[in-house]
Amino acid sequence: MKRILSGNEAIARGVWEAGVRVAAAYPGTPSTEILEELSLAPGVYCEWSTNEKVAVDVAAGAAMAGRRALATMKHVGVNVAADSLFYTSYTGAEAGLVIVSADDPAMHSSQNEQDNRRYAAFMRIPCLDPSDSQECKDFAVAAFELSERFDTPVMLRTTTRINHSSTPVELGERTEIEPERKKFPRDSAKYVMVPANARARHPVVEERLRRITDWADSCPLNRIEWRDRQLGIITAGVAYQYAREVFPQASVLKLGLVHPLPATLIRELAAGVERLIVLEELDPVIEEGVRLMGIACEGKSIFPLMGELDPTVVRAVAAHAGLPVDHAPVAVPAVPKPALPARPPVLCPGCSHRGVFQLLNKKKVAVSGDIGCYTLAFLPPLSALHFCGCMGASIAVAHGAAQSGLQERMVAVIGDSTFYHTGLPALANVAYNKANILTIILDNRTTAMTGHQANPGTGQTLQRQATDAIPLEPLVWALGIRHVATVDSYDLASTARALKELMATNEPAVMIARHACALLPEMRKQYVPLDVMEEKCTGCGICFRIGCPAILKADEVDAKSGKPLALIDRDLCTGCEICAQLCPHDAITFRDQVRMREEGGGEACTLPTLGRS
Amino acid sequence: MDRATNFVLVGVGGQGTLLASNILADIGLAAGLDVKKSEVHGMSQRGGSVVSHVRWHPEAVHSPLVGLGEADILLSFEKLEALRFVEFLKVGGTAVVNETAIVPITVSAGTGVYPRDGELDAALAAVSAHVVKVPGERLAQEAGNVKAANVVLLGAVSRLLPLPEHVWLQCLEQRVPKKFLELNRTAFASGRAVVGA
Numbered sequence: 001m002k003r004i005l006s007g008n009e010a011i012a013r014g015v016w017e018a019g020v021r022v023a024a025a026y027p028g029t030p031s032t033e034i035l036e037e038l039s040l041a042p043g044v045y046c047e048w049s050t051n052e053k054v055a056v057d058v059a060a061g062a063a064m065a066g067r068r069a070l071a072t073m074k075h076v077g078v079n080v081a082a083d084s085l086f087y088t089s090y091t092g093a094e095a096g097l098v099i100v101s102a103d104d105p106a107m108h109s110s111q112n113e114q115d116n117r118r119y120a121a122f123m124r125i126p127c128l129d130p131s132d133s134q135e136c137k138d139f140a141v142a143a144f145e146l147s148e149r150f151d152t153p154v155m156l157r158t159t160t161r162i163n164h165s166s167t168p169v170e171l172g173e174r175t176e177i178e179p180e181r182k183k184f185p186r187d188s189a190k191y192v193m194v195p196a197n198a199r200a201r202h203p204v205v206e207e208r209l210r211r212i213t214d215w216a217d218s219c220p221l222n223r224i225e226w227r228d229r230q231l232g233i234i235t236a237g238v239a240y241q242y243a244r245e246v247f248p249q250a251s252v253l254k255l256g257l258v259h260p261l262p263a264t265l266i267r268e269l270a271a272g273v274e275r276l277i278v279l280e281e282l283d284p285v286i287e288e289g290v291r292l293m294g295i296a297c298e299g300k301s302i303f304p305l306m307g308e309l310d311p312t313v314v315r316a317v318a319a320h321a322g323l324p325v326d327h328a329p330v331a332v333p334a335v336p337k338p339a340l341p342a343r344p345p346v347l348c349p350g351c352s353h354r355g356v357f358q359l360l361n362k363k364k365v366a367v368s369g370d371i372g373c374y375t376l377a378f379l380p381p382l383s384a385l386h387f388c389g390c391m392g393a394s395i396a397v398a399h400g401a402a403q404s405g406l407q408e409r410m411v412a413v414i415g416d417s418t419f420y421h422t423g424l425p426a427l428a429n430v431a432y433n434k435a436n437i438l439t440i441i442l443d444n445r446t447t448a449m450t451g452h453q454a455n456p457g458t459g460q461t462l463q464r465q466a467t468d469a470i471p472l473e474p475l476v477w478a479l480g481i482r483h484v485a486t487v488d489s490y491d492l493a494s495t496a497r498a499l500k501e502l503m504a505t506n507e508p509a510v511m512i513a514r515h516a517c518a519l520l521p522e523m524r525k526q527y528v529p530l531d532v533m534e535e536k537c538t539g540c541g542i543c544f545r546i547g548c549p550a551i552l553k554a555d556e557v558d559a560k561s562g563k564p565l566a567l568i569d570r571d572l573c574t575g576c577e578i579c580a581q582l583c584p585h586d587a588i589t590f591r592d593q594v595r596m597r598e599e600g601g602g603e604a605c606t607l608p609t610l611g612r613s
Numbered sequence: 614m615d616r617a618t619n620f621v622l623v624g625v626g627g628q629g630t631l632l633a634s635n636i637l638a639d640i641g642l643a644a645g646l647d648v649k650k651s652e653v654h655g656m657s658q659r660g661g662s663v664v665s666h667v668r669w670h671p672e673a674v675h676s677p678l679v680g681l682g683e684a685d686i687l688l689s690f691e692k693l694e695a696l697r698f699v700e701f702l703k704v705g706g707t708a709v710v711n712e713t714a715i716v717p718i719t720v721s722a723g724t725g726v727y728p729r730d731g732e733l734d735a736a737l738a739a740v741s742a743h744v745v746k747v748p749g750e751r752l753a754q755e756a757g758n759v760k761a762a763n764v765v766l767l768g769a770v771s772r773l774l775p776l777p778e779h780v781w782l783q784c785l786e787q788r789v790p791k792k793f794l795e796l797n798r799t800a801f802a803s804g805r806a807v808v809g810a
């Protein structure tokens with residue numbers, strides 16, 4: 001019986017079938033669902049670690065202890081984890097250790113494009129690159145076998161299009177492996193990487209890579225599909241699917257193992273075809289390898305270096321290069337189209353970050369941002385975020401700018417999960433070196449951007465176990481920061497007051513702006529949609545400038561100004577009251593007014609403005 | 614069912630395109646076809662445009678993505694998104710368009726203008742004469758819940774394909790919670806009725 005699984009579901013299934021015992025990750029698109037799925041399966045300890053480096057250390061510890069272990073992350077998570085990954089290449093382990101790197105060509109949800117097959121080569125470890133969900137599952141199993149056979153960590157590298165595509169998968173059974181080891185190994189020559197030991201391990205690593213290279217030619221994950229000899233294609237990952245789609249007649253060397261490369265198979269294909277091309281997404285990794293063997297081929301001279309491939313792109317550039325394609329590029333008729341309004345992702349209705357950014361925008365301060373939903377506050381109309389680099393960078397970038405002698409007090413904003421990820425050492429640095437900045441921790445009680453995962457502040461683990469939430473206030477206090485305020489980020493007046501006070505000092509300060517994400521299930525139960533009182537609205541437009549998707553322009557206009565009145569979409573409004581607090585004409589109802597009206601307790605529009613209690 | 618079929622589903626994050634594309638993939642598999650489905654999660658869910666690709670083939674689907682001009686059926690949950698992604702529609706293919714407008718924030722912010730119905734009609738007409746407009750939200754509301762608009766749309770799509778109705782209903786049954794099954798059956802039937810007998 002086949003089931004349709006996403007690549008991520010299939011990887012989870014594969015590592016489970018392989019008898020994995022420990023799995024760790026930090027959420028990151030497109031990798032997140034692997035651990036979410038695996039955490040529901042019996043017999044596996046799964047955790048959200050505080051960051052990717054920690055996740056790799058956790059998996060490495062379990063593998064050294066003799067249990068098959070997994071760490072998963074998005075491509076840029078590998079940057080965070082790289083320090084740990086490099087030592088695992090030298091130490092190896094006592095049981096299989098597999099790292100999933102989910103790359104994001106086209107940067108659907110990322111700050112940069114990078115091809116992590118490069119990391120595998122850099123670290124001298126094997127890299128598997130599946131082409132559909134069945135291979136995701138099969139390669140996950142194979143990765144553990146390969147890891148143990150050669151005593152090496154193995155990278156299972158995917159791309160967004162593999163992680164988030166779904167294809168039929170034949171399921172297997174779990175191989176339960178009873179761990180023999182009761183104690184951590186005492187093998188300092190292998191596991192204590194001081195210079196003397198590491199020098200002895202490096203030749204072992206190089207020799208291991210040579211043995212894997214020899215094996216690559218007989219690796220069952222690599223195969224030549226002989227068809228017409230006019231064109232030969234070396235390809236891997238999702239690009240294999242585009243090769244089969246666009247060049248159905250071509251002979252193909254389909255690589256499952258993309259590092260190291262199988263020299264004999266490559267030579268065999270090259271010798272058997274008239275024209276040899278390499279079709280791969282992002283970097284010319286295979287192409288460079290083929291050229292190093294002294295074999296002529298074409299690759300990036302035809303296909304794009306950046307972004308995702310797709311059949312349309314591949315067919316167009318291939319036809320242009322005179323390659324035999326399945327059919328001419330489809331002529332898309334000229335469509336008469338007006339300029340279309342963009343539909344960018346936005347802060348949701350009821351987003352607990354909106355009020356803070358409205359105030360920051362009003363104060364015109366420079367804001368160093370971080371990775372999370374709140375990054376969207378850089379967009380108009382809030383336009384209140386002026387830097388975003390990578391996870392945890394907000395605080396130290398503001399710190400560096402401040403220490404350089406800026407004439408303005410900078411603000412760093414960082415979400416709760418991102419703060420625990422890599423913000424914490426940066427804030428310790430602020431406290432230690434006394435930077436003149438305000439750090440705002442936007443604590444919405446969850447890891448919202450990636451789909452509401454638990455984190456060290458939520459009091460719950462990935463596998464739904466209750467745990468102690470790490471409280472931010474005593475943590476910040478313990479660092480030695482003495483200007484600390486906690487506010488309800490739905491309460492604009494208090495937030496503004498705290499912001500004013502904390503901006504007035506010249507010392508490190510922290511504001512914890514707390515309100516749970518409006519999309520959390522317990523918050524969804526508390527929605528009270530608000531209304532605009534038409535007779536009070538003047539169409540002044542102040543509520544349009546907070547970028548709330550629930551506030552629309554009405555067809556009705558104000559008699560005096562001729563400007564459109566505000567209208568609240570009751571299906572979208574959660575009743576956060578940010579707009580109601582900002583409205584200078586008291587034209588938007590507060591929740592209490594809505595409730596009183598619904599209970600028949602009087603005419604809402606005749607009540608004085610209630611404000612927040 | 615012996616022919617390859619490409620679907621492109623477009624809409625706005627939160628409209629239920631995911632459930633619809635899951636059901637389409639299930640249907641293909643139930644009909645004995647090879648199936649692939651692709652979508653992108655993450656940022657796009659925060660109220661942005663969303664696109665899913667579903668492909669059926671009697672032998673083997675290779676690419677998970679449908680090429681431009683190669684969608685037999687463009688299923689749009691929202692009018693502006695139909696216009697945005699009209700280039701996916703095959704010449705002579707069928708566009709199924711939900712008659713719903715979700716005005717993007719850029720329009721309230723004053724940096725964009727929502728297109729008129731006539732502009733949408735003209736763009737679709739340039740690619741194909743086969744356009745099915747579905748009052749998805751109204752029919753879903755009549756069936757008992759406005760959120761079932763995605764199932765109304767699937768009902769409309771089901772009339773365009775040579776598969777027995779019971780295959781659709783079985784897959785629907787597996788994907789929706791039991792207590793909403795009757796509602797969804799009604800929604801599905803009303804969508805089918807839009808395309809006619």
